[in-house]
Amino acid sequence: MTEREIEISVTPGLGDVAPGDWDACACPEASDGGPPNDPFTTHRFLSALERSGSVGEGTGWQLQHLIARAEGKIIACAPMYAKGHSQGEYIFDHNWAHAWERAGGDYYPKLQIAVPFTPATGRRFLLRPGFEETGFRALVQAATQLTEQNDLSSLHITFCTEAERTAGAALGLMARSSQQYHWFNDGYADFDAFLGALSSRKRKTIRRERAVAQAFGGTIAAYTGDALRPEHWDAFWHFYQDTGARKWGRPYLTRAFFDAVQETMRDDVLLVLAERDGTPVAGALNFIGRDTMYGRYWGAVEHHPMLHFELCYYQAIDAAIARGQSRVEAGAQGEHKLARGYLPVTCHSLHHIPDPGFRAAVSQFLTAEARAVEHDIEVLTAYGPFRREPVEEQQ
Template sequence: MDDSAAPETQIEIETHRSVHAIGQAAWDACACPEAEDGGAPRDPFTTFRFLAALEDSGSVGPGTGWQPHYLSAKLAGKTIAVAPMYAKGHSQGEYIFDHSWAHAYERAGGRYYPKLQITVPFTPASGRRLLAKPGFESEGQSALIQGAVQVAAQNKLSSLHITFCTEDEQNAMNQMGLLARRTQQFHWVNDGYTDFEAFLADLSSRKRKTIRKERARANAFGGVIHMLTGDDIQPEHWDAFWAFYQDTGARKWGTPYLTRQFFDIAQETMRDDMLLVLAEREGRYVAGALNFIGRDVLFGRYWGCVEHHDCLHFELCYYRAIEAAIGRGLDRVEAGAQGEHKLARGYMPAPTYSAHWIGDEGFAKAVEDYLVSEARAVDQEIEILTEYGPFRRADVQEHD
């Protein structure tokens, strides 16, 4: 692949096979300038340490279908913007599904793969994808997109996809000619709750009773639940969680996306960014859920178990996450992709955004028409799901 792109005015665009070529200081100055005070980044997934852990562990790179081509934009020799970009040999691990696009394109005689993807691998969490230093947002974002499109066009690639971006980024890219796509997932929103019971008080009586029963059944599994972060997470905890992750990955994707080494590296560089919830029974860890901690959001990522216990999945993944978010004063919990079962547990539908460049004009027009219809369906689904949410109506008085 030709990894060059012509500079836009005085801004120089480069692609890099390793995030280490850009460097942690330059990357994080664009990705998480708010963390310079020592606090948590808004988005732990776009930090240098997370992307480097993926790369250094072999979770991305040769043989994975995720080949790094990180973008940087420089002005007067100084990095003003970066983006996590990958050449993709498949559509796995993205959670914004374009398999039908690929099949249609290839049935028409085209070659859909490789394509370019600006995203965080294996991570359906919304956040900035065009990472610009404060003060350089407009020119940095514009340069990154123009550069990425140029790399795709020069290499005769079928498409460029920017997934789980912010709504503002999508709007800016749409104005630049990229196609806008809207999908949805489920988020729990903290309405200033002081504890879990305060959250339950906002639910209808029936839903409130259901959740209390589920929590009682889950906590009667015959063991204890540990909430671990930072130095409290020990190697034996990762050994247990790796077994859970392998089981879930084998059933969902055929092969787990992350390597075992990823968790060891993450323990070294990101242990304060993670909340590991483990269920222990008779001296053995039987189930677990892994969350990542942002400045305002708790991101639920992985779950697995080696024993089935009634409602334990709901307890570890959803209810303990809500308690942790309330305790930390976080604004919301993002519980990952899909799962309408989250609705009954207080996780409401929320839109997610992506943008797409298609090289073939005819195919681009067909995709555009599809996206218009899809957006209407997504909006209708969000409206219907919201109506069926568990929260009580303001005009209805209820008692337990």
């Protein structure tokens, strides 16, 4: 198949795309009835953002999804947005924007291929099986051409996979490295088996933290599927608003987003709540992938020592072990995760800047940044909590 036989279009929202057509590219593995590898690129998640008004008109996330068709069907697609700011991305380019604007240019709007507000690694170029190479090339070519033809400053593909980074760099995109903390399941039978892999001091610390957290005066429960009820989301909305107001100035997601999740994605989420006298006082929201537990949001209306660590990190590890998942992604940033068994990993993004002078300056920066990220990961891993001495008696 040649690129001339592929038709590219831009759609202002997923309302015009059948869920089965999109998901045949986004999560073909889910055709067996199991969960998707990545819940965030599914039609139901992206549609929840759109239908709830979390993205779209007035949000700075203008819907511009790329669709590639051939042989009468969608063979590839990508969630793409025209961005009027750099918020909710977690791969920071504010300095690039300031430099471009000081030089007299308009950095915004820019094009962003991403999942809004979601710093989780996953495929950004969604390809129907059998069309991987042609679909990828067609989407990359279309996105770069749209950037250039509309005289936009830049195109950004954030939290892509390592394979996409390699393939995109081969097509001339600039690759960028960043860092997160992930927990990896080394075949642990239970949480105690995980603790057995840690140094004695770290093992004791985590046990103490869990004991303190679980003595907050109530119970901790995890809800998914039909066990989730509207009152759980009412409580979590208050938690989310409090955290969002403190971290970002205003929450990114609307209340209607959580109603949409209850309607179409309750099997894709694990909501962990700390409840006292039947009333939730804190909670953490996870999304369930086929092999990964994705920690996303946390909040509380009461402060209790260590409860954040328990709900966000330890409960997610418990759930991943119970489900036989190999990894927990706990979101962006946070060196405090290192002491709790989450190790630093490299995250990837791709970028296209049409202006040759600006592109050269950014390319030089990316080379230096990649070296720094690699060094940081090496150093931080060496300081990790895992045992390096011979097997010792657990205490």
